Amino acid sequence: MDTAPETSAPDTPLSAVNAAIAKSCKIARREPDEVTLIAVSKTREAGEIVPLLQAGHRVFGENRVQEAQAKWPALREAYDGVELHCIGQLQSNKAEDAAALFDCIHSLDRTSLLKALAKAFDKTGRRVPCFVQVDIGREPQKGGVPIEELSAFLAKAREMDVPVVGLMCLPPSDIEPAPFFALLHKLAHDNGLNQLSMGMSGDYETAVRLGATHIRVGTALFGPRAG
Numbered sequence: 152m153d154t155a156p157e158t159s160a161p162d163t164p165l166s167a168v169n170a171a172i173a174k175s176c177k178i179a180r181r182e183p184d185e186v187t188l189i190a191v192s193k194t195r196e197a198g199e200i201v202p203l204l205q206a207g208h209r210v211f212g213e214n215r216v217q218e219a220q221a222k223w224p225a226l227r228e229a230y231d232g233v234e235l236h237c238i239g240q241l242q243s244n245k246a247e248d249a250a251a252l253f254d255c256i257h258s259l260d261r262t263s264l265l266k267a268l269a270k271a272f273d274k275t276g277r278r279v280p281c282f283v284q285v286d287i288g289r290e291p292q293k294g295g296v297p298i299e300e301l302s303a304f305l306a307k308a309r310e311m312d313v314p315v316v317g318l319m320c321l322p323p324s325d326i327e328p329a330p331f332f333a334l335l336h337k338l339a340h341d342n343g344l345n346q347l348s349m350g351m352s353g354d355y356e357t358a359v360r361l362g363a364t365h366i367r368v369g370t371a372l373f374g375p376r377a378g
């Protein structure tokens with residue numbers, strides 16, 4: 152994925168997160184370039200995003216199609232090489248807009264969305280790489296494909312020519328996340344997938360130690376979200 156140069160300005164949240172990633176990689180004997188930091192810019196104004204762009208960061212995550220459509224065209228005009236990831240639950244009727252706007256979708260979580268994305272990809276000819284979200288903690292309210300149904304779901308995606316590159320999870324809050332990250336790693340391995348979207352501000356270092364290739368970090372970069 153995109154590897155824009157990082158200027159190593161000291162003491163910014165971005166440099167602190169990058170340093171923590173590098174440290175976790177060292178412990179796990181991994182290379183930092185195996186981990187993509189997705190700066191989750193949902194709810195943030197362009198004025199908060201620009202400093203990261205100016206520092207050379209190019210990979211961002213949004214959870215709402217409409218909000219991303221409003222913010223990103225102008226920022227993409229001003230900065231080359233932006234990579235935009237969809238990390239939030241996606242309504243099937245937004246599949247075509249999402250296929251046009253995003254470079255990667257992390258929230259493929261159900262058959263109806265799979266069908267809608269397949270149709271959108273066929274129509275636009277743009278096949279966006281997807282992560283399948285797994286219901287890792289058996290919490291249906293968070294969405295995700297049940298673990299027992301994962302292999303069949305992946306087979307269906309292959310049949311429909313939807314490119315699945317890895318698995319994504321949101322572990323239950325207030326419990327040690329490591330066992331859930333380890334389980335997602337095993338599920339990916341068992342299904343021949345090598346990319347893992349896991350880890351947020353509170354647990355990305357653990358996720359990196361357990362094999363995350365994509366971490367989704369908002370608060371640690373931008374501060375607490377309002378509301």
Ligand SMILES: *Cc1c(COP(=O)(O)O)cnc(C)c1O
Pocket residue numbers: 191193214238239321351352353367368369370371
């Ligand atoms: C908001 C969000 C994040 C980022 O959460 P932080 O705790 O602010 O780092 C990551 N993943 C998903 C799916 C999100 O909705």
